[in-house]
Amino acid sequence: MAITLSILEQGLIYAVLALGVYITYKILDFPDLTVDSSFPLGAAVSAILITKGLNAYLCLIVSFLAGAAAGLTTGIIHVKFKVRDLLSGIITMTMLYSINLHIAGKANLPIFNSENIFSISPLKDYLGGFNTLFIIFLVVLAAKLVLDWYLKTKSGYLLRAVGDNPTLVTSLSKDNGTVKIIGLVIANALVSLSGAVMCQQQRFFEISMGTGAIVIGLASVIIGINLFKTASFLKPTTAVILGSVVYKACVAIAISFGLSATDMKLITGALFLAVLILGNLGKGKKSNA
Amino acid sequence: MLELRNIKKIFNQNTVNETTVFDNFNLxxxxxxFVSVIGSNGSGKTTMLNIICGSLPIEGGEIIIGDRNLTGQKEYKRYKNIGRVYQNPSLGTCPSMTLLENMSLADNKGKIYGLGRGTDKKRINYYKQLLSRLNLGLEDKLYVKVGLLSGGQRQAVALLMSTMTPIDFLILDEHTAALDPKTAEVIMQLTRELVIEKKITAIMVTHNLKYAVEYGNRLIMMCDGKAIIDKSGKEKEEISVDDILDTFNKISIEKGN
Known part of the structure; x- marks a missing residue:
């Protein structure tokens, strides 16, 4: 039971990150490595503000905005200075590492003794052990609904068009670059929000918590989209969220087979590789048929 | 309306591969x-279109449409009053979005793409009406992803989309080249109807001499960055496919092909 709860909690927190990665990877077709640093950025901002006594929910908003700024940086480097997409993300990611350290003040910042979004929840007494899960669920739901709404707006249409067919966006007399920047801003804002929730749930910030975040995000997106491909009634955003939970479950199963926490990243990578290979096998079958 | 003045275009300038496509080209x-442009490969047809739209920079000269001087202006800004249909049907539409979403995107050209609802439900009937005139049954496929439509259907949609909002100038870049003869005919007729109905100025690049002769009121044949045939009005009406073929052959012989 405790394990299931933990899988759901972790999976749903990473689902917010996965929604961000969904925007860059799936919609924009942009391999955005900023994620590895914008995730701990959100955590650092939340952790330090909580220790300073700011309301934990407001911390989430500040973290969200900080992530937006990270995305904006990558976007400007790529669009205005014409640096390749992958490199733009790497540059921002590297620079953010130091900035994250500056924000938190040290590589490890515990917030065990401070209030957080879970401890100040008004429903805490009613929900008992499910309180944390419930709050996380609300955050994911809010992120998903806002994203769903946005993708149905005119601006959202343009965002979807730019990854699909940039020529059309130009023909519509709109600048591709601006649209891409908007996408990166939203994506990294979500990733940072995810980091903020994560740090409040585990009650500490740690500089290396972002290592491999992009892999987790990509794996969740790919699992979600591939696994629920046939379920056309599911929105892609829902599929991505489920993908994240499935992925966390897989990691948990691997660990339960006796692998230690040291092997975490190894499992993360190996599972991602497995997902990619399985995905390709599926494609092969189709083209042979 | 459109004025190309002393256009100079050199590819790979200052390298061994330097090629001058246009030297003092005027149009x-x-x-x-409705201008049809023909010419062999490498004669500068598509380069000319790319220069007008700003997909390619120029080394000298001026581009003027109406009272706007477009020289040096960014590509996306030029498209404010320009519509363009490409040879590749997938360039004019978004494959992963539905037909309705594509139509809505095009319908909003020239306005702000803000946080309003992407599809205006009140416009759906209008879109259906537009699509039904194509006689391709597309009015019933509003919720189908455009990527699932055939090349001809997509090209028809692309043509509709590019002329949906008021534009001054339509650029047709071999827009029937990738289609089967029957679909190409349908698209050409639709092109003519739209151009006349909306009073659009159009330039059509084509390799199909029949279309070049049949459609439009002016015909230009390009060779080595120059217009070697330029007939309009009555002269254009009298020109035949054979006349053009003769010229084509002459050029080929001169060039030793």
Missing amino acids: SVKKGD
Whole structure:
């Protein structure tokens, strides 16, 4: 039971990150490595503000905005200075590492003794052990609904068009670059929000918590989209969220087979590789048929 | 309407591969003209279109449409009053979005793409009406992803989309080249109807001499960055496919192909 709860909690927190990665990877077709640093950025901002006594929910908003700024940086480097997409993300990611350290003040910042979004929840007494899960669920739901709404707006249409067919966006007399920047801003804002929730749930910030975040995000997106491909009634955003939970479950199963926490990243990578290979096998079958 | 003045275009300038495509090229198109442009590969047809739209920078000269001087202006800004249909049907539409979403995107050209609802439900009937005139049954496929439509259907949609909002100038870049003869015919007729109905000035690049002769009120044949045939009005009506073929052959012989 405790394990299931933990899988759901972790999976749903990473689902917010996965929604961000969904925007860059799936919609924009942009391999955005900023994620590895914008995730701990959100955590650092939340952790330090909580220790300073700011309301934990407001911390989430500040973290969200900080992530937006990270995305904006990558976007400007790529669009205005014409640096390749992958490199733009790497540059921002590297620079953010130091900035994250500056924000938190040290590589490890515990917030065990401070209030957080879970401890100040008004429903805490009613929900008992499910309180944390419930709050996380609300955050994911809010992120998903806002994203769903946005993708149905005119601006959202343009965002979807730019990854699909940039020529059309130009023909519509709109600048591709601006649209891409908007996408990166939203994506990294979500990733940072995810980091903020994560740090409040585990009650500490740690500089290396972002290592491999992009892999987790990509794996969740790919699992979600591939696994629920046939379920056309599911929105892609829902599929991505489920993908994240499935992925966390897989990691948990691997660990339960006796692998230690040291092997975490190894499992993360190996599972991602497995997902990619399985995905390709599926494609092969189709083209042979 | 459209004015190309002393256009100079050199590819790979200052390298061994330097090629001058245009040297002092001039072209003037009157409002309401439908110009067909033909010419062998490498004669500069598509380069000319790319220069007008700003997909390619120029080394000298001026581009003027109406009272706007487009020289040096960013590509996306030029498209404010320009519509363009490409040879590749997938360039004019978004494959992963539905037909309705594509139509809505195009319908909003020139306005702000803000946080309003992407599809205006009140416009759906209008879109259906537009699509039904194509006679391709597309009015029933509003919720189908455009990527699942055939090339001809997509090209028809692309043509509709590019002329949906008021534009001054339509650029057709071999837009029937990738289609089967029957679909190409449908698209050409639709092109003519739209151009006349909306009073658009159009330039059509084509390899199909029959279309070049049949459609439009002016015909230009390009060779080595120059217009070697330029007929309009009555002269254009009298020209035949054979006349053009003769010229084509002459050029080929001169060039030793």
